[in-house]
Amino acid sequence: MAEGLSIGQVSERTGLSVHALRFYEREGILADPVRRESNGRRVYSEDDVDWLDMCIKFRSSGMPLDTIRRYTDLVKQGPGNEQERLALLKSHQESVVAQLEELTECLRVITYKVDIYTEHLERGTAECLWVAPSTVSQDEAV
Known part of the structure; x- marks a missing residue:
């Protein structure tokens, strides 16, 4: 396997099922595209695991998937939309409080x-x- 983590390893590390990991990928919840080996198997990075851990905290605190997807889209767009990211996070912070x-x-x-x-x-x-x-x-x- 290429350097990285298999979907099973990421499942064990995050507590998400393999099905949930595939769902998150399909739904555009991951900040970076998941790399693939030559045989098509997914290869995750430590950054992917860190991102998933953050998304798990967002979900556990009640953040809707649409909001997580919007945040992810903003991050993917790169610099220049930090005010919108901040507003999204502050709104959720108020909800959690x-x-x-x-x-x-x-x-x-x-x-x-x-x-x-x-x-x-x-x-x-x-x-x-x-x-x-x-x-x-x-x-x-x-």
Whole structure:
């Protein structure tokens, strides 16, 4: 094999299935074209793996494939569109911050309920009172 990584090796390194890797390539998600050996097998570089790792983080944080594809297209175009890249990333960053705030509130409620049940079980009481989490301050619950 030529110097580089096979699709199986990239699958193992990234956690993406071979099918997903082929899909990403078809959809234009990779920043560089995947090289091919003389027999047609794909050969990936470390840069490809780094790019895929970044795309995985984008997807895990909720970035739509269309947005990842747009970002990839901007990168492929080269210098001169950094403002557009920045705007795209800032918009997604705001979305992730909003998700974190929502998850923090969810964690506050769950922590409150865990504390209630823990206290209930430690006391050995037969009844469990439901208390609205809004009556507990964020500092007390998290």
